[in-house]
Amino acid sequence: MAKSPKARTATKSLGTKMTAPKLALAGSPEAVDRIAKAGINRGKTLLKGILRTKGRRTIANTLVPYNEILRAVYEVAQQGELLFNAHSDSAIRDAGNRVYQAAMSFLTELTLNRDLYKAFTKLGSKVGDAETRHALFKILRDFRRAGVDKADATRARIKTLNEEITAIGSEFDRNINEDVRSIDLESADLLDGLPKDFIESHRPKEGKITLTTNYPDALPVFQYAKNEAVRRRLQWEFLNRGYPKNMDVLDRLLVKRNELARLLGYASYAEYVTEDKMIGSATAAGEFIKKISDASGSRTQQDYEVLLERKRKESPFAERLEPWDPSFLIERVRAEQYSFSAQEVRPYFQFEKVRDGIFQITGELFGVRYRRVAGPAWHESVEVYDVFDDGTRLGRFYLDLHPRPGKFNHAAAFPLVVGLRGVQLPQAALVCNFPDPRTTKGPALLEHNDVVTFFHEFGHLLHDIFSGGSKWMKTSMGDIEWDFVEAPSQMLEEWARRAEGLQGFATHHSTGKPIPKELVDRMERASAFARGLLIRRQIFFAALSLAYYNRDPKDVDTTALAKELNAAYYPVPWYDGTHFQCNFGHLNGYSAVYYTYMWSLVIAKDLFTPFLKARSILDPKLAGKYRRSILEPGSAKPAAKMVREYLGRAPKFDAFRSWLNEGVGG
Numbered sequence: 325m326a327k328s329p330k331a332r333t334a335t336k337s338l339g340t341k342m343t344a345p346k347l348a349l350a351g352s353p354e355a356v357d358r359i360a361k362a363g364i365n366r367g368k369t370l371l372k373g374i375l376r377t378k379g380r381r382t383i384a385n386t387l388v389p390y391n392e393i394l395r396a397v398y399e400v401a402q403q404g405e406l407l408f409n410a411h412s413d414s415a416i417r418d419a420g421n422r423v424y425q426a427a428m429s430f431l432t433e434l435t436l437n438r439d440l441y442k443a444f445t446k447l448g449s450k451v452g453d454a455e456t457r458h459a460l461f462k463i464l465r466d467f468r469r470a471g472v473d474k475a476d477a478t479r480a481r482i483k484t485l486n487e488e489i490t491a492i493g494s495e496f497d498r499n500i501n502e503d504v505r506s507i508d509l510e511s512a513d514l515l516d517g518l519p520k521d522f523i524e525s526h527r528p529k530e531g532k533i534t535l536t537t538n539y540p541d542a543l544p545v546f547q548y549a550k551n552e553a554v555r556r557r558l559q560w561e562f563l564n565r566g567y568p569k570n571m572d573v574l575d576r577l578l579v580k581r582n583e584l585a586r587l588l589g590y591a592s593y594a595e596y597v598t599e600d601k602m603i604g605s606a607t608a609a610g611e612f613i614k615k616i617s618d619a620s621g622s623r624t625q626q627d628y629e630v631l632l633e634r635k636r637k638e639s640p641f642a643e644r645l646e647p648w649d650p651s652f653l654i655e656r657v658r659a660e661q662y663s664f665s666a667q668e669v670r671p672y673f674q675f676e677k678v679r680d681g682i683f684q685i686t687g688e689l690f691g692v693r694y695r696r697v698a699g700p701a702w703h704e705s706v707e708v709y710d711v712f713d714d715g716t717r718l719g720r721f722y723l724d725l726h727p728r729p730g731k732f733n734h735a736a737a738f739p740l741v742v743g744l745r746g747v748q749l750p751q752a753a754l755v756c757n758f759p760d761p762r763t764t765k766g767p768a769l770l771e772h773n774d775v776v777t778f779f780h781e782f783g784h785l786l787h788d789i790f791s792g793g794s795k796w797m798k799t800s801m802g803d804i805e806w807d808f809v810e811a812p813s814q815m816l817e818e819w820a821r822r823a824e825g826l827q828g829f830a831t832h833h834s835t836g837k838p839i840p841k842e843l844v845d846r847m848e849r850a851s852a853f854a855r856g857l858l859i860r861r862q863i864f865f866a867a868l869s870l871a872y873y874n875r876d877p878k879d880v881d882t883t884a885l886a887k888e889l890n891a892a893y894y895p896v897p898w899y900d901g902t903h904f905q906c907n908f909g910h911l912n913g914y915s916a917v918y919y920t921y922m923w924s925l926v927i928a929k930d931l932f933t934p935f936l937k938a939r940s941i942l943d944p945k946l947a948g949k950y951r952r953s954i955l956e957p958g959s960a961k962p963a964a965k966m967v968r969e970y971l972g973r974a975p976k977f978d979a980f981r982s983w984l985n986e987g988v989g990g
C-alpha cells in the first residue's frame with residue numbers, strides 16, 4: 325500500500341462509471357457510521373502510505389493518493405450533510421451530522437499535517453499539466469493559510485482557536501434559531517390587509533392572536549399589515565432575536581477570529597478570509613462596496629421619495645420612513661402604481677409544468693436530455709434522473725423537492741459524488757420545499773419567487789454535473805472561489821424572469837394558455853421598483869460584515885458601529901433599542917464576506933449580456949460556449965480567467981448598472 329497502487333489502478337483501469345452514493349442511501353444509523361468509518365479509515369491508510377514513501381516525490385506517489393483521500397472523505401462529509409438535512413429518520417439525521425463533523429475534522433487535521441506539507445513542498449507546483457499545476461498551487465496555498473508552517477506552540481493554539489470558533493459560531497446560530505419571539509393581538513381587526521388564508525390560520529385563541537417572529541408569520545405582517553403599531557411591535561421583536569445572549573457571543577467570535585488571523589500573519593480576519601477569493605483583499609472588498617453604493621445612490625433617493633410620498637397618503641405629516649415601513653410601502657406601491665399582485669401569476673406556475681419547463685429550457689440550451697431512472701434514494705418521493713449528452717451519460721441528480729417533517733426548510737443543491745474524469749460521474753441533489761402535488765387539494769401552484777429559486781438551484785446542479793470531468797478534487801467545482809459560486813445560479817434565474825423563457829412552459833393550469841407577455845413585463849416592472857433601496861440594504865449588510873472583521877475587535881462597540889454604517893448606506897433609520905447584529909446569522913457562516921452575493925450578481929449580469937445581444941435568450945450556441953468556458957472547467961483555473969475567456973474581454977460593471985437603473989424615470 326506504500327505507493328497506493330489501488331488509487332492508481334482505479335484511475336487507469338476504470339471507465340467513468342456511476343458509483344453508488346452508499347452513505348446517502350444507508351438505511352440505518354449503524355450503516356451510516358460503518359460506511360463513514362470505512363471512508364475516513366481509507367483516508368487515514370492512504371495518508372500513512374504517502375508519508376511512508378521514500379525518495380523522490382511524484383504526482384503518482386503524492387498527489388494521486390492525496391486526491392483519493394479527499395475523494396473518500398469528502399463523500400462522507402457531503403453525503404453525511406445530505407442525510408442530516410433530508411432524511412426522514414431523526415436517528416439517521418443525527419448520524420449524518422456526526423459523520424459530517426468527523427469528516428470535516430479529519431480534513432482540517434490534514435491541512436495542519438506538517439509531514440504531508442513537506443511532501444507537497446518537495447513535489448512543488450511546477451509539475452504536470454496546467455490543471456495539475458493549479459491543483460498543486462492551491463494545495464500548497466491552503467496548507468500555508470491553515471498555518472502548517474508555524475511553530476509547534478502556535479499550531480497548537482491555532483487548532484484550539486479553530487475549535488473554539490466552531491463552538492462559538494454554533495452558539496451564535498443556535499441562539500438565533502431558538503429565540504422565537506411573539507406578540508399578542510387582542511382583535512382580528514389588527515390583521516387588516518393580510519391575505520385571507522393568513523387571517524384564517526391566525527384565529528384568536530382565548531381572545532388572543534399570536535404572531536411569531538418566524539418567517540411565515542413575520543414576512544407577511546411586514547408586507548401587508550395596515551396597522552402600523554402591529555408592524556412596529558413585531559419588527560422590534562424580530563430585530564431583537566438573539567439579544568442579549570448574542571452580544572457577548574459575537575464579541576467573543578470577533579476576538580477569536582482576530583487572534584487566529586494575527587497568528588497566521590494577517591492584519592485582520594477580513595484580510596485572511598478575502599485572500600483566496602476573487603476579490604483578493606479586504607481593501608478591494610471595501611472598494612467594491614463603495615462602488616455599488618455610489619452606483620445606487622440616485623436610484624435609492626428616488627425610491628425613498630416615492631415611498632415617503634405614499635406614506636403621506638395615510639400620515640400626512642410623516643417626515644421620514646420608519647424601520648417598519650419599507651416592506652409594507654413597497655408592496656402598496658407595487659400594487660397601486662404598477663398594478664401587480666403576486667396572486668395573478670400563480671395559476672401559471674403549476675409545479676409539474678415548472679419542473680418540466682426547466683428540463684426543456686436547459687435541455688435546449690445545453691443540448692442535454694434528462695431521463696428518469698428507477699434509482700434508489702433516501703426517500704420514496706425523491707425523483708432520480710440521468711443526464712445525457714448525445715448518448716453519453718454525464719451524471720445523475722436527485723430531486724427532493726417537497727416538505728417533510730424534519731427536513732431542512734430552505735432550498736439548496738448538495739453535491740453527493742464529485743465527478744472525476746475517468747473515475748466517476750458526478751451526482752448531486754436538489755433539496756427544496758415547493759408545494760407538493762400529492763398533498764395539495766387542487767394543482768400545486770408555485771409563487772414566482774419559488775420558480776426563480778428552482779432555476780437558481782438548478783443552476784448550481786448543472787454546474788456540478790457539467791464540471792464532472794475534473795482531473796482532481798482540488799480542481800473540481802467545489803473548490804471554486806467562494807465569491808464566484810453564486811454567479812452560475814444567479815445567471816440561470818434570468819430565464820425565469822423573461823417572457824421568452826417563461827412562455828415556453830408557464831401555461832395556465834385550467835385554460836392551458838401561456839402566461840401573457842404583458843403580465844410578465846408588468847411583474848418585472850413591479851419587481852424593479854425599490855431596487856435601489858433594497859440594494860442599499862444589502863450594501864449595509866456587506867459593509868457591516870466587513871467592518872466587524874477588518875479592525876481590532878477590542879475597540880468595537882457592535883451596536884454603535886452598526887448604527888453608524890446604517891446611517892452611511894441605508895436611508896431608513898436604525899431602530900433604536902434593537903440589535904440586528906445579534907440575529908445576522910451570516911456573521912458566523914460568512915464572517916467578513918457578505919459582499920460575495922453582490923459580487924457574484926455583478927458577474928452573473930455580465931455573463932448574461934451575450935444572450936441579451938443575441939436574437940434569442942435560448943440560443944444554444946451561446947449556451948454551449950458558456951457551458952464550455954464557465955461551467956465545465958470547475959475550478960481548474962481562476963474564475964476571473966474563465967470569465968475573461970468567455971466574454972472575450974475584461975469583466976464590466978455596465979450590465980449590473982443598467983439592471984440597477986431599470987425602470988428609473990418611467
Ligand SMILES: [Zn+2]
Binds near residue numbers: 780
Ligand atoms: Zn445559490
